[in-house]
Amino acid sequence: MDSTGTLWLPPGHSTFASDVDFLFYVIAYLSLAFFVIVTVGSLYLAFRYRNKGKRELTSGIAHNVPLEVTWTLIPTILVFVIFVWGFKDYLKMHVSPKNAIEVKVSGQKWFWSFEYPGGVTEVNTLTVPVGKPVSLLMSSQDVIHSFFVPAFRTKMDVLPNRYTRLWFEATAEGEYDIYCTEYCGKGHSEMLGKVLVLKEQDYNNWLSEAAAASSSLSLEEYGEQLYRTKACITCHSVDGTANQGPTWKGIFGKTEKLADGSNVTIDENYIRESILNPMAKITAGYQPIMPTFQGILNDRDIDALIAYIKTLE
């Protein structure tokens, strides 16, 4: 169910958003109530029995069984209720329905990539249909990241060498933020994405168009599309502007000085190597920050990027 926005979170748009909010507020207000009872009680007793200068003998009562049973039993019952309630919600959120659409998610410094059934891939945008369960099979290419969609009230760590899973069913069309919530280095705060929730029909159209696009475009056009959708654009300009990585304008055929002092001619093999193994040959004056695109770009994608770079004279 949808839920309204709160002081901490945007309006909820997944099937379990309102359950999460409800349990959260029950725990928050219970904690507040006990905080008030304990603090006000302590202050009252400290004032009531303060040292008034006279030496008074207090009573010798050391225990009050009914009182102690009460203050033990009530909180114990409350935490058991919270445990069972929370565990039921936890199971609901962590066991994906069988009919869910499975999308593979890969986290890496510092972007998200998504692979849909049929092999379509996207970077930093997760496109899903409304009202359908979507199950994410997630892993990391490098360090620990964490996949968080506040509007869906769901979050899961994304680990190297292991798969984790998260599922949701969006209840409203729209665009929702994806955050990385595990500090993963310099670009952590920029590791942002969007969930784009479409009508089922629009989602199906988008998926089949995306699958067809890679075969109907010319290699250069497809390369230009990849340049934008695979986040190359974040670090490489195509108009000569300096950025975190070398500009692609006029780069093909150039001889560049490398960080180790040697020279290299920018040809097809150099570009291919730099995409798959970016640390191999770093251009002098740049930081070794480029992530590998091994497993994200296939051979045709790499051919397309090379063809596109060749057009940028």
Ligand code: CUA
């Ligand atoms: Cu990825 Cu923080």
